[in-house]
Amino acid sequence: MTALPLHTRHERSFESNKFVYPVLSRRSEGMSIGVNLNPDKVCNFDCIYCQVDRTTQSETQFVASDRLLAELDATLDLVASGEIFKTERFKDSPLRLRRLNDIAFSGDGEPTTYKNFDEIISTCADVKRRRNLPHVKMVLITNASMFHRPHVQRGLEILDANNGEIWAKLEAGTEDYFKLVDRTPIPFRQILDNITAAAKVRPLVIQALFMRVHGQPPPLAELEAFCDRLREIASAGSKLKLIHVYTVARQPAESFVAPLADVEVDAIVELVHRRTGLAAKAYYGTSV
Ligand code: SF4
Numbered sequence: 001m002t003a004l005p006l007h008t009r010h011e012r013s014f015e016s017n018k019f020v021y022p023v024l025s026r027r028s029e030g031m032s033i034g035v036n037l038n039p040d041k042v043c044n045f046d047c048i049y050c051q052v053d054r055t056t057q058s059e060t061q062f063v064a065s066d067r068l069l070a071e072l073d074a075t076l077d078l079v080a081s082g083e084i085f086k087t088e089r090f091k092d093s094p095l096r097l098r099r100l101n102d103i104a105f106s107g108d109g110e111p112t113t114y115k116n117f118d119e120i121i122s123t124c125a126d127v128k129r130r131r132n133l134p135h136v137k138m139v140l141i142t143n144a145s146m147f148h149r150p151h152v153q154r155g156l157e158i159l160d161a162n163n164g165e166i167w168a169k170l171e172a173g174t175e176d177y178f179k180l181v182d183r184t185p186i187p188f189r190q191i192l193d194n195i196t197a198a199a200k201v202r203p204l205v206i207q208a209l210f211m212r213v214h215g216q217p218p219p220l221a222e223l224e225a226f227c228d229r230l231r232e233i234a235s236a237g238s239k240l241k242l243i244h245v246y247t248v249a250r251q252p253a254e255s256f257v258a259p260l261a262d263v264e265v266d267a268i269v270e271l272v273h274r275r276t277g278l279a280a281k282a283y284y285g286t287s288v
Pocket residue numbers: 043044045046047049050051052107108109110143
């Protein structure tokens with residue numbers, strides 16, 4: 001059997017860890033230490049391309065912060081010593097990716113729904129400070145649905161003070177397509193308002209995943225509407241520093257979802273750049 005490219009293997013556990021999982025990330029261009037704040041696999045979205053396996057129940061239901069921090073420290077030790085690149089999973093890592101880029105809050109659900117979100121961000125920032133890692137980013141990978149909550153806003157401010165970066169999901173231009181892809185009762189308007197408000201305070205990265213649904217790529221009218229939403233956000237005085245345009249790279253939840261070809265991803269990047277003037281970057285599917 002052919003081994004999968006490393007970027008397609010984002011298993012949520014490493015050795016015996018329950019909350020912290022190192023991955024080689026294309027979008028981070030290096031090693032990213034993932035922190036899973038949703039071990040119960042509950043999410044307020046139900047994206048058709050989600051790769052979290054919710055057909056089985058997780059044995060870990062709650063975040064145990066002491067254990068999470070111990071795992072974070074131990075994993076940072078492994079990366080700092082280079083020992084991690086002797087393990088079976090990472091021994092084939094390309095040299096250019098053997099650098100620690102970030103600690104990323106994502107996991108098996110939406111990280112900002114975790115009730116102690118601000119506290120755990122603060123504690124992880126303390127770990128980074130204690131280890132003298134100011135250059136290591138703290139990346140929040142989020143669907144932007146909870147930015148209006150006060151404790152989430154506090155967490156975002158702690159990220160701002162600690163080399164943080166927010167990657168907010170936006171992959172539709174209309175309410176209908178948003179409901180088709182992200183399958184949530186949360187209104188599309190709420191997501192747009194949250195992104196607009198958060199990006200007034202600090203520049204955001206937008207992560208936009210497009211795919212084939214039942215064999216069909218996203219309609220051009222939808223992609224143009226997506227660009228219009230980006231322009232509206234930018235014209236409200238909000239800053240979007242980069243648009244990640246990517247496609248499915250791992251086995252999605254639904255079998256009717258498939259990756260776009262590289263040329264289709266490139267065409268979306270070109271459209272975004274032409275219609276919005278914003279910087280956009282392509283990340284392909286299973287091709288390396
Ligand atoms: S927001 Fe993320 S974790 Fe939640 S369903 Fe979508 S892809 Fe999966």
